[in-house]
Amino acid sequence: MPDWTGYRAALAADFALLRDAGEDPTATVPTCPGWTLDDLRRHVAHVYLHKVAGMDPAGPPETWPPDLSGEATGPLLDRSYAALTADFERLTPETATPTWYEPDQTVGFWIRRMALETAVHRADAELAAGTPVTPVGDALALDGADEVLRIMLAWGSVKYEEFREADLPTIEVRSGGRSWFVRPTTRGVVIDEDGEAATTVEAAPADMLMWLWRRAGDEVLTVTGDPAGVAVLRGLMKDATE
Template structure:
């Protein structure tokens, strides 16, 4: 997706998130994140926006966190931090430097994509908490989100967030698994560590579609929500080796918790 499209989706989803939070008791529970209330969900999103704005403004991770106190009103807090975030986006080009957790991509564009994807998932959380129908997710945003969660959170995360993956990659099943939606597929292979080299998950675009011993497939939107643990197994189609599917479930849960 190009950055103008991502920014447009971000604006749309922020408006939906804000409306859901504004119309809901802050103490209401979030069914897709049961440990959170709506107020806590809004605070989390506001903190994320503020942190990313600082990562862009400073060109480095802020040394003290949080840098100031958020407004106690959830909507006011969201409005202020979103204005700070989008102000930084407006003041920079996507290619400008920003501090990010993804070492190969230290740009503002990384945060444009990440915040668009962060916001769509959390506005769904807010809509569920408000008891509203979940607003549609554009197919192109969902497709981009699938690519992001697989390559960055599962793939890159398995090399950078070793503690999160525990012992899952000590002696994994190294047979490939495929994720497929519409016209595109990805192949994931858990690779055991060798010597001092830790294990990791290799993620690549599949050249010929189904290339694994197990397959998870579905339309882009339900597949994205399933990958982020916002959809049940009935929302996607699974086939192939059961042990390999269980391993992938554990890997994606470790990457997205």
């Protein structure tokens, strides 16, 4: 059973950190080349409003995004978050709504996705501000690793016929007592729950989530087996998360 209360609590906490990180809106975001902290916050506001529009019973607007250039970033971010969380209060996680992930067409998909989206962008904001990055809690971090591997990487590679490789050796991603065996094939990336791997990469849950989303360097990993597998997995994750 998904922890909807936990997702909502994480979303609230990370939103507050993202909103208040740093005093200089022109600070560059090292993990989002070309963006300032102000650009990052406006991006998050647009993401929230896009989800609100998608959950509207009348259906999403024909054109997106709307022109929000006349609205200051702080009020825009607050307004978008208020609208998003109001929808999450109004609707149940089981309520049907369009999503880009065909197997899950429910509000619950967006509750989980927005909690994880906000956690990653909160880390971006802290990196821009030059403050220590607040670790993501183990449960949310492991759930986020599962999401990015199974949905963005594996499902995306089959659905969109992207970043398909030759049949390559399996890479085990290990964290917090869980393992994902990543098997790149010409038909797409397959994620198995067990198996044998040529390379194993291991990290604490928060570090692993940030590495998979390319917010942390290889120094957070412990690698066993063939080190070439690290570059293969890094390349796959770059394609999956861009």
